[in-house]
Amino acid sequence: MLKQHIIFYTVIFLGCFLLGFFEAPIYLIGLLLTLSMGWYMYVQISPVLFSKDIRKSESYILKHQSNPMYQFYYAIANNLDDEAEEAMGKFQSKYKNSERRALIQTTYALYKHEPSEAKKYVHLIKSHVYRTYYEGLIAAESRKFKEAKDHADRLPEGWMKNSILAEMAEKQGKNSEAKERAAMAFEQTRGLQRYILYKNFETHLAS
Structure with a gap:
């Protein structure tokens, strides 16, 4: 990753130097910088924000x-209990934002199938949509x-x-409905969330 950064910035520096040497307009140099940086940032973050390719997302997460956030989500997606607990400890030490911590703590409690524990944190989630989502998962659990x-x-x-409805259907033994809802949720996501949903509903989505 560091090597990629060095190569990219070296190429940009040389490009700007050559444009300056040949007295290119300042706006052209600025445009080159803006487009190059935008493209590079998109390439870097697309696996966890925009990609529909599960393997690319997983590769990015592993790298x-x-x-600790990526370590945590990879661990819970793959049922790695020790790694999830380790990542939780690192996350708690690194991030002090109460809402971010509440999201992770709620997610971790649900991963351990402890809805009563999840209830201790879900009210700290400020986003109404996310709070409602997690409250739905807690109720389903x-x-x-x-x-x-x-x-x-x-x-x-x-x-x-659709994730909540899939969880409900799965727990009620309605496998065809669970599969349908899981597939709908999967198609409506990208990047990291798509990867997590795939791993969570893998038995339905892989069949």
């Missing part, structure tokens, strides 16, 4: 395991299906609603 459905109904159409 960035020094980041608690097998309170009417409550889970109520939360899902308050969400706009999209992967969050």
Whole structure:
């Protein structure tokens, strides 16, 4: 990764130097810098934000395991309990933002199938949409299906609603509905979220 950065910035520097040497307009040099930086940033973050390729997303996550967030999500996606606990400790030490911590703590509690523990943190999530989503997952995990459905109904159409409905259907033994909802949620996501959903519903999506 460091080698890629060095090569990129070297090429940009040489390009700007040559444009300056040949007295190119300042706006042209600025345009080159803007377009180059934009393209490079897109290439760097697309696997976790925009990609539909699960393998590319996983490869990116594995290359960035020094980041506790990526370490955590890879661990829970692959049921690596020790690694998930280790990543949680690192995350707690690195990030002090209460909402970000609440998201991770709620996710971790749900991963361990501890809805009562998840309830301790979910109210700290400021985003109404994300809070409703996690409340729906907590209700589904608690097998309170009417409550889970109520939360899902308050969400706009999209992967969050379909994820809750897929979880509900799976726990109720409605495999065909779970598969359908999981597939819908999967198609509505990109990047890291798509990867996590795939791993969570792999038995439905891989069949």
